[in-house]
Amino acid sequence: MRLATIRTGNGHACVRVDDDQAVEIGHADVGALLADPDWRSVASSADGARHDVDTLDYATLIPNPEKVICVGLNYLDHIAETGRERPSHPTLFPKFARSLTGAYDDVPLPRDDESTSADWEAELGVVIGSPVRRASADEAAAAIAGWTVVNDLSIRDYQRHTTQFMPGKAWEGSTPVGPHLLVAEPGTTADTPSFPISCIVDGVVMQQSNTRELCFGPIDLIEYASTFVTLVPGDLLVTGTPGGVGMARDPQVFLRRGQTLTTVIDGVGECRNRLV
Known part of the structure; x- marks a missing residue:
């Protein structure tokens, strides 16, 4: 599993990167996700807004x-x-x-x-x-x-x-x-x-x-x-x-x-x- 923090029109978003799609997890960034003790299952099961990987604007992780x-x-x-x-x-x-x-x-x-x-x-x-x-x-x-x-x-x-x-x-x-x-x-x-x-x-x-x-x-x-x-x-x-x-x-x-x-x-x- 790969995770990233991207810039969006509304600020930062934490995403799971699946091949050519990035799926929003519901946290502002990877650090915020990791603060959840159940972060692995939260990230793997997330099904939020999707982004084309080729369009991502990566923030620092x-x-x-x-x-x-x-x-x-x-x-x-x-x-x-x-x-x-x-x-x-x-x-x-x-x-x-x-x-x-x-x-x-x-x-x-x-x-x-x-x-x-x-x-x-x-x-x-x-x-x-x-x-x-x-x-x-x-x-x-x-x-x-x-x-x-x-x-x-x-x-x-x-x-x-x-x-x-x-x-x-x-x-x-x-x-x-x-x-x-x-x-x-x-x-x-x-x-x-x-x-x-x-x-x-x-x-x-x-x-x-x-x-x-x-x-x-x-x-x-x-x-x-x-x-x-x-x-x-x-x-x-x-x-x-x-x-x-x-x-x-x-x-x-x-x-x-x-x-x-x-x-x-x-x-x-x-x-x-x-x-x-």
Whole structure:
């Protein structure tokens, strides 16, 4: 089952995407649906207004998550290209709801007098579907609603102003999420999923890996994060990027206005964003 949040003439609507049709579920967005403990059956049985999939205007998957928790340094090849050592614990930092944008929306780059070091980071997003605190591995698996596509587009000089990542990671409107939530079937999420992941800039492949190469998989991340805070439905975990970022190249390569940034996770979906 695939779910999405779309823009309509009346605001946002949560839909179930069935082949060439999207069926309204009766909630304002995917986050609102996940707040219902019976969300799986509600979504699967919904029979609301229908939309042609080709006409959909996708909003960001969860417009107002309580938390967006991101992970740095979580693929071995990315750790190596940054010159860091493999971390003993997940490296976490936050984003905010205003950082998020739709899967096909234009992404505004900083003004030239602010920064010219915008960089790509293809990432697997994990969406929480039930509250969890101090989770065991089984509880962490059960809390996963599903998967989505994210690009943690990063403003590198702001990221490196101090030892704290956040200013370069939370730029407004910089983080495409969606277009769908690929719902995880209960009981099938105990292991790190194996999804090919890539990032393409103007047709050139810049990153190519597989999510099985994560140092800390979704279960590890939920266990760790839920130790210090309750994870709630609609929270988004952004699991880290593989090697191939522009900052680590010689010479360095950064994004420019007019380019198209495409983020692909095979079996999950694709974000495609023009940089403006």
